[in-house]
Structures are given as structure tokens and as C-alpha cells.
Amino acid sequence: MRHVLLHARAHLRDTSRMPVYWVPALLFPLVFFGLFGYTNATSLAKIGLGSEYVITPFLLFTTLNVTIVSLSAGVAADRENPWEQRLRVLPLPALSRFAGRLLYVLGFNLVSWIPLLLLAVFTTDLQLPPSQWPIWLGAVLLGAIPFGLLGMAIGYRFPPQGAMTVANILFMLLAFLGGLFVPVKQLPAAIRDVVVFLPTHEYQHLVLAIIGRADRIAAPTWTIGVLVAWTVLFALLARLAFRRDEGVRYG
Amino acid sequence: MEVIARLEHVTKTFGKVVALNAVSLTVSRGVTAVLGPNGAGKSTMIELLSGLRHPSSGRVEVLGGDPGDIAVKARIGITPQRTALPWRLTVTETLDLIAAHYPKPLSRDEVVQRLGLEKFLKKRNGTLSGGQRRRVALGAALIGNPELLFLDEPTTGLDADSRDQLWAAIAEVSAGGRAVLLTTHDMAEAEHLASRIVVIADGQVARDGSLDDVIVEVGLHLVELEVPAGTSPLTFTTIPAERIEQLGNRTKIYTADPDATVRALVLDRVPFRGIRVERVGLEEAIRAITAGDGDSVVPVSPAVPSLAERVS
Numbered sequence: 038m039r040h041v042l043l044h045a046r047a048h049l050r051d052t053s054r055m056p057v058y059w060v061p062a063l064l065f066p067l068v069f070f071g072l073f074g075y076t077n078a079t080s081l082a083k084i085g086l087g088s089e090y091v092i093t094p095f096l097l098f099t100t101l102n103v104t105i106v107s108l109s110a111g112v113a114a115d116r117e118n119p120w121e122q123r124l125r126v127l128p129l130p131a132l133s134r135f136a137g138r139l140l141y142v143l144g145f146n147l148v149s150w151i152p153l154l155l156l157a158v159f160t161t162d163l164q165l166p167p168s169q170w171p172i173w174l175g176a177v178l179l180g181a182i183p184f185g186l187l188g189m190a191i192g193y194r195f196p197p198q199g200a201m202t203v204a205n206i207l208f209m210l211l212a213f214l215g216g217l218f219v220p221v222k223q224l225p226a227a228i229r230d231v232v233v234f235l236p237t238h239e240y241q242h243l244v245l246a247i248i249g250r251a252d253r254i255a256a257p258t259w260t261i262g263v264l265v266a267w268t269v270l271f272a273l274l275a276r277l278a279f280r281r282d283e284g285v286r287y288g
Numbered sequence: 289m290e291v292i293a294r295l296e297h298v299t300k301t302f303g304k305v306v307a308l309n310a311v312s313l314t315v316s317r318g319v320t321a322v323l324g325p326n327g328a329g330k331s332t333m334i335e336l337l338s339g340l341r342h343p344s345s346g347r348v349e350v351l352g353g354d355p356g357d358i359a360v361k362a363r364i365g366i367t368p369q370r371t372a373l374p375w376r377l378t379v380t381e382t383l384d385l386i387a388a389h390y391p392k393p394l395s396r397d398e399v400v401q402r403l404g405l406e407k408f409l410k411k412r413n414g415t416l417s418g419g420q421r422r423r424v425a426l427g428a429a430l431i432g433n434p435e436l437l438f439l440d441e442p443t444t445g446l447d448a449d450s451r452d453q454l455w456a457a458i459a460e461v462s463a464g465g466r467a468v469l470l471t472t473h474d475m476a477e478a479e480h481l482a483s484r485i486v487v488i489a490d491g492q493v494a495r496d497g498s499l500d501d502v503i504v505e506v507g508l509h510l511v512e513l514e515v516p517a518g519t520s521p522l523t524f525t526t527i528p529a530e531r532i533e534q535l536g537n538r539t540k541i542y543t544a545d546p547d548a549t550v551r552a553l554v555l556d557r558v559p560f561r562g563i564r565v566e567r568v569g570l571e572e573a574i575r576a577i578t579a580g581d582g583d584s585v586v587p588v589s590p591a592v593p594s595l596a597e598r599v600s
Contacts, residue, residue, distance in 0.1 A: 039388075040388070040389065043385060043388055047374065047377065047381070047385055050376070050377060050381065051374060051376045051377060054376040054412070055376060118372075119368055119370040119371065119372035120372045120373060120374050122340065122368055122370075122372060123366075123368060123372035123373075123428070125340060126338050126339065126340060126361060126364070126366050127361065127386070127389045128358045128359070128361035128362035128389055128390065129358070129361075129389055130358065
């Protein structure tokens, strides 16, 4: 665990010295919420509902952006970096390096939420009691793990430019179909029955359910279990992509 | 002699390219220099020994185990050919990060002092000069206190001062009883540091021995003489030689039989003066051994070469 923390810290240090990376990551959710979420939050307030119903999908959207897109791009770029080769000869299992990277991404997510949460607290009617914040944000963080594994799978499978494109397409598709942009009931009927099995839909379901705000989601609670299946699948894909890359690059 | 690492009939192919072909080699304490032209298989050998790659066939053993084992990795250090440092971390952070992975690392201060890194400890790696990066990379290889050190062209591109400093550090490491395997194109580096020379050509071990052994075994001599300006290359047609070079009025004849060459010069009444005969140095010996291999092809002529082949 010490090595996992060491590598996570090294990644965070590295990122903190690259404002061109973290400044947009902080501003993006803020701008996006200002453009598309703020009005919805006001509408909800008029019918007596807290803005956590709206903030949550934006929080997930921000998290998915960092976890799928940024992580896959970072992994793909690092595969070309001699430093990555240097790390491979350290007396350390590959799994520890992966875990370190995943931990770093989760940590970076915490930072990326700050502007959005500050905006939510000061300008919207957030009715979530402070005691529920840790489980709310904890669920967002833990629920991001399968998407981190997906990001790694893409990063190890595709070259940098390709990884960025594939990650963006998947990210947008998953976010849209998972109901992060528009409620599922507004989606075409043909896909409405399927989206409940998408990881993003159940990610949102999990986070809202854990704070008792899943009343507007039609799917039964058991479907949250789908996330476990997706986690296993993405972990297998990440392992497969890593093994393939090892074979091609170092075989 | 204690064997620290060994390759047994190791072949490594990349598609249709055979990088190493049934190579058998042992590595002992002291500095072993692996020489050979680009593409000869030197870096592949280091990658196999450091566990970065797997052999296509044959067996690689390092410190009694598989080079991919964590326990073995904890006892080796490496500087890859391409300097590998995290650009946005400082030198201190890099050394500390690497050191944290080893059971008995050297103290950072010791490595810093040995390699003269004091002045740029707080600088980020990306802001260092090429020479400074090389020194930090060697520090990163040393800080784990390795028993076996792999250095892939460690001083390429360095100025003389930086190179001397690195040589001193490598010599100190070796004197401490560690095994060092280094690849280099710098013959002076091999002569200065290595107690043993391994020459790789066409993916095979072409020579393996001490510096003197390799030179003597090649058996090539240089006959250098001065001839009047305008002397025709045809003058040397009948002189026994492996290769002849003419630069102005200086002529260099590389020959396996210097006595026969000098005799022929006299008998053919070649108008020479200031003749000098000596055994060739390591560089010429390596060129002779690796002729025709890799990217730096230097033809060694057959017994009776044509004039065009012999006069360059």
C-alpha cells in the first residue's frame, strides 16, 4: 500500500505542475453547469426539490471526464515515455503501479469537484444535510472505479490520439444514454429499456439512492448491481489491453 | 569466478529480425563492456537481462533467479539508453521515489555527493541539461544499492568533464565489488572502465575476453608511412593489406602480416619514409570484428582485394 500511495503522490505532484491540464479540468464542470444545470436547479427549487438532483449528474459528468478521458489519454501517452519503461524495472508488481494511478485519478477528482460544489452551495438550493455529504461524495468516488478501469483499458489498447478519440466517444455516449444530460424518460422509447443496464445510469442510481434521492429513477434498486458486472468486465478489458501492450512492446 | 548473470543459448527475434542468435554469456564482478555497431543486439541483451523483455528461446538467469522476479529486480539497477526521468519532478523527488522501492537503498546524500548533483537537487528534471540528466539517471540506478548495474550507453552526448565524472562514479561502483554491464560506442570508455570486452556482431558474441586478448586475437597491425604528394594509389596494388587509407601524403595500411607488408613496400620500391608499425587499438579491432554487421559497415578485404576495395 505504501508504494501505491507513493505512485499516486508522484502523479499528483506531476499534474499539479501542469496547469494546462488542471485549470481546464477545474473550469470545465463550472462552465458546463452554469450553461446547462443552473436553470434546472432553479426550476427544481420552485417545486421544493433540492439542487442535489441536478448537481449529482454534473458531478458524475465531471468525474467521468477525468476518469475516462484524462486517464486513458495519460496512460496512452505514458506508454511512449521512457520513464514508464524505467518504472517497469522497479521491484514492484505492475498492479501496484495501476492502483497508484487509479488512486491518483480518484484524488484528482476530489479537487476537480471543488469549484462545482462551491457554486452549488452558494448559488443553488442544496438541501442535502452536511452529515450526508461524506457518503454522497464517497459514493461518487467509489462508483468511479469501474470507469477508471475502462480508462486504463482504452489507454493501454490505443495510441495517444486514438485513445483520446475513443475515450471521448464512449464518454459522451455513456453520459448521454445514462441520463446525465437529459432524464431517461426523454430518450427514445426503443433505448429506454436498455439504458438501465448502462454503467453510467446505475452509477447515478447508486449515488442518488445512497442519499435517498432515487425517487425520480424508475429502475428497481437491484439494477445497481449491474455496476459490479461492469467493474469486472472493465477490469478484464484493462488486464487484456495491458497484457497485449506488454507483448507488443516488451515481448 | 562468481557468475552474477548468464544467458544460455538465448535467441531474441522481432518478427523476422533476429536481434540475438543463440547467445551464451556470463557476467561476473567488475565492468564488462559490450561493444558492437548499432543494431548488433547490445540493448536487446540489456533488456533481456533486466527483465524488460523475454527471450524467444533460451534461458536468462540473473542473481540466481528470473530477471522478472521482484526479488531479483530489487538487486539490479539500470540506466536505459533513452534517459528516463519524470520531467516535472525534481531531482530530489525522483531519487527519493526510486529509493523507496529498494530494501537497502543508499542514502540520497551519498549518491548526490558521488555524482556531484548538489547544485541542481531542487531543479525539475525537465530543466536540466543533457549531461545533468545522465548523471541523475545514473544516480537513480545507483540509489537502490544494486549488486548488478546495467548501463546502456551511459555517457553518450556528454562533454568531457561530465563524462569523466561519470566514469569516476562507475569505476567507484565497480571497485566496491559490484558487477557492471555497460554498452558503449566509445572505445575510450571501454578501455578506461572495462576489465572485459564482449563484442556483439550479427546478434552473436564475436569476441569475449580482456582488452588485450581482443586486440591480440584480431591480430591486425597498422603500418603508417609518408609518401610524396601525388603518389598514385596504384603504387600499393601489390602490397598485402586488409585496408588502405590515404590522406594527403599519409598512408595507413591495415594488415594482418606487417612483416610481409613492409617487405613488399621495400621490394616494390615504394618511395616512403617515416614508417611506423603498431598493433591496432580497440576501435580498429572492433571494426575488423564487426565488419559487415549493423549500420556501420567497414569492409575487410579478402586476401587479394581489388584496388578499388583496398584504397579508400
